[in-house]
Structures are given as C-alpha cells and as structure tokens.
Amino acid sequence: MGGGGSTRRVTFEADENENITVVKGVRLSDSVIDRMKEPSSPSGRQHRSSSAVNDEELKKRIAEELALERARRDSEAQKRRLKQEQAYVRDEFGKILDRERISSNEHLTRAILRERAATEEERQKAQRFAKQLEEKDRELKKHDAYYKEQLARLEERLNRIERRKPLIFLD
DSSP states (O other): OOTTOOSOOOOEEEOTTOOEEEOTTOOOOHHHHHHHHGGGSGGGGTTSTTHHHHHHHHHHHHHHHHHHHHHHHHHHHHHHHHHHHHHHHHHHHHHHHHHHHHHHHHHHHHHHHHHHHHHHHHHHHHHHHHHHHHHHHHHHHHHHHHHHHHHHHHHHHHHHHHHHSOOOOOO
C-alpha cells in the first residue's frame, strides 16, 4: 500500500521556527515531523546532491505513515461499526425476547382463564348435582313418610279387624 508510491499529494509549510504546520488536515506523528525537518539542517548544502533521494525517502515514509494512519482510522471505524452492530443486535434480541415473553404471558393468561372457566363450570355443575340430590333426598323422605303413614293405617285397620272378629278354634 505505502511502498508503491501514493498518488495523494501532501503539502506542508514550515513556520519561522521550522515547526511543521500540517495542511489539508493530515496529522503527522512526531517522528515524521522530525524526519521532515532533517533536510533543512545547516549542512543542507552537502546533502543537496542526495536531497532528491532523501525527498523520495521522505515522500515514501510520509506515504507509509499516511497509510498506517488511514489503516488505524479504518480499524477504529470498523470497531465503532462493530460495536454499533452489536448494540443493534442486542436491541433486536431484547425486542424479540420481549415479544416472546409477552406472547408466552398471553398464552399462559389464556390457559389460566380457560382453566378458571372450566373450574367454575365444574363448580356450578357440582352445585346443580347437589341441589338435585337434595331434591331426591326430600322426595325420598316424603315417600318414606307417606309409606310409613300408609303402613300405620293398614296396621291399625288390621288391629280393628282382629278386635271385632272372634277367634275361632278349629279342632
């Protein structure tokens, strides 16, 4: 990436104290700035013949530094996107879990209501049967009293008949 020569042009200026001012918003590390200062040292005349080589090296180093910086920014951007995506996935899972919880609660509520309705129906049915049983019991007691009364009348009639009739002995 950095070794093939960058097509991006970087311009910079030196202020009166030979401090590097970055132009076009490119941040350079201190080591790059130090390397950029080197060709303008007092012994610059001796290096003038090799300044083209140094300029090329400097451009290459700057391109590498820029590539590294770009890679770092891309990496940070990917980390941010990953965190955002993770947060989104967590939110979506939370929403799904909430929907499932609500759905389960609704199913459970419906089942409980069905059971309560069935229990109430069974209770009412048991009450009806208890009333019917009480009615049958009253009816049976009524019949029992009626038949006891009839038996008592018949026994009394029999006693009256036996009192009027003389006893006959047959030999």
